[in-house]
Amino acid sequence: MAGVDAIAQAAGLSSEEAASVLDELGEQGWVRYRDGKRAQGWMLLGEGRAEAERLVAAEIDESGLRPMVLDLYQSFKVLDPELKAVCTDFQVKGDQELNDHTDPDYDAAVIARLADINRRVQPILIRLAEALDRFGHYGPRLEHALDQVSGGDLNWFTKPSLDSYHEVWFELHEDLLVTLGIDRATELSTGSAEA
Numbered sequence: 001m002a003g004v005d006a007i008a009q010a011a012g013l014s015s016e017e018a019a020s021v022l023d024e025l026g027e028q029g030w031v032r033y034r035d036g037k038r039a040q041g042w043m044l045l046g047e048g049r050a051e052a053e054r055l056v057a058a059e060i061d062e063s064g065l066r067p068m069v070l071d072l073y074q075s076f077k078v079l080d081p082e083l084k085a086v087c088t089d090f091q092v093k094g095d096q097e098l099n100d101h102t103d104p105d106y107d108a109a110v111i112a113r114l115a116d117i118n119r120r121v122q123p124i125l126i127r128l129a130e131a132l133d134r135f136g137h138y139g140p141r142l143e144h145a146l147d148q149v150s151g152g153d154l155n156w157f158t159k160p161s162l163d164s165y166h167e168v169w170f171e172l173h174e175d176l177l178v179t180l181g182i183d184r185a186t187e188l189s190t191g192s193a194e195a
Contacts, residue, residue: 001034001041009163010171012137056179065131066180072131073176075124079117080173086113087166090157101154111149114157114165118146125172135175141168 002010008018022042025031030048034040044052060066090110093099101107122139129136145165148156158166177184 001039001043003041006163007042010137010141053178053181057181059132060179063132068131069128069176070180072124072128073180073182076121076173076176079121079124082113082117083166083169086110086117087158089113090154107154111157114149115146118142118165132179135172138168138172138175142172 004015004019004022007013007022008015011018011021013021022031022033025048026033026042028048029045030051031042031044033042060069089099090107091099093103093106099106121142125135125139125142129139141163142165145156145163145168149165155162156164158164160167174184176182
């Protein structure tokens with residue numbers, strides 16, 4: 001679930017544009033707004049997901065860019081286990097001791113590893129955005145999250161309720177899987193998907 005502002009940011013739209021699109025999609029039965037006590041926001045429904053997957057498949061097939069995007073995905077996939085490891089190391093130290101973030105040297109070393117992963121993923125994202133415009137927002141969002149972490153706001157590393165580095169990475173990974181028609185369960189069974 002996500003609010004209009006978060007969806008607008010992720011899609012590169014103004015809040016007004018995103019609200020209009022969400023209203024249209026809601027009328028088609030593809031999304032629904034949930035106004036619960038614990039969580040509220042727009043949810044993608046099954047028919048909406050199926051339509052999005054159909055549109056994405058058509059886009060990649062019509063563009064003729066599947067081989068290029070697949071190569072870029074393979075490059076991304078090499079970094080995925082590193083990202084998973086750095087997120088784990090950010091949360092847990094040594095023998096499963098929770099990281100209480102009172103050791104600045106330890107955190108600095110983990111953040112440096114995140115910065116290195118980011119340095120290596122950005123060229124992949126630039127090429128993805130050159131191939132398919134809709135990938136253009138991932139690089140800046142990852143940079144923003146890293147800037148927040150480097151500036152001392154450690155929530156931007158993995159916190160699910162923020163556009164944290166881990167959350168944006170996970171969204172990017174999912175977008176690549178959907179774009180290429182790769183089943184997450186199949187990828188998980190090979191041990192390469194981001195959890």
